[in-house]
Amino acid sequence: MKIHLSEIPAEGRHYDFSRETGELNDALGDLIQDRSYDVAFTIKPIGNVFELKGRVKTRMSELCSRCGWDLDLPVDQTFNEILMKGEAGDRRAQAVHGNQAVDFLAQGPDVTYYQGETFDAGAFIHEAIALSEPFYPSCGVEDCEHLEEAKRKQRELEAEFARAEEARTGHPAFSVLESLKHDKNGR
Numbered sequence: 001m002k003i004h005l006s007e008i009p010a011e012g013r014h015y016d017f018s019r020e021t022g023e024l025n026d027a028l029g030d031l032i033q034d035r036s037y038d039v040a041f042t043i044k045p046i047g048n049v050f051e052l053k054g055r056v057k058t059r060m061s062e063l064c065s066r067c068g069w070d071l072d073l074p075v076d077q078t079f080n081e082i083l084m085k086g087e088a089g090d091r092r093a094q095a096v097h098g099n100q101a102v103d104f105l106a107q108g109p110d111v112t113y114y115q116g117e118t119f120d121a122g123a124f125i126h127e128a129i130a131l132s133e134p135f136y137p138s139c140g141v142e143d144c145e146h147l148e149e150a151k152r153k154q155r156e157l158e159a160e161f162a163r164a165e166e167a168r169t170g171h172p173a174f175s176v177l178e179s180l181k182h183d184k185n186g187r
């Protein structure tokens with residue numbers, strides 16, 4: 001989804017994209033699959049740059065970093081950018097701090113570079129969603145909602161493994177008796 005910046009009027013232009021309107025379906029597919037999304041932004045010329053302000057709302061699947069539970073996390077990301085013509089600026093390089101960088105973007109304008117006369121909205125929104133991904137997704141704010149259940153499952157698996165092991169080698173107590181018996185017979 002490329003936007004021709006030279007066609008944007010002086011008062012700016014508003015854009016609304018969603019699963020239904022379909023413009024970003026392909027660009028976002030690898031991140032959000034076929035989930036619904038709501039992207040709204042305004043681009044407005046200011047001198048020889050453009051102001052980009054907007055928001056993306058969607059959901060993405062994650063695994064809880066503590067219990068491995070499947071999560072369906074909400075994404076609600078605002079952005080406030082200056083679009084500047086220039087060499088490929090790598091926002092990712094500036095964003096090594098992940099979420100902190102996104103928080104910063106939400107607070108004040110950052111610079112996104114574009115080439116030619118077009119702004120690639122698909123790539124930009126893709127990155128905004130990717131940057132909102134938490135480093136350590138968790139299924140609870142304070143404590144992991146499923147941690148107890150995950151631990152219980154782990155214990156069940158361990159117990160099952162122990163039983164299988166026991167069936168294969170016999171109960172450890174019996175093999176001790178066996179060895180005692182052999183000792184006696186051996187004398």
Ligand SMILES: [Zn+2]
Pocket residue numbers: 064065066067068069138139140144145146147
């Ligand atoms: Zn969890």
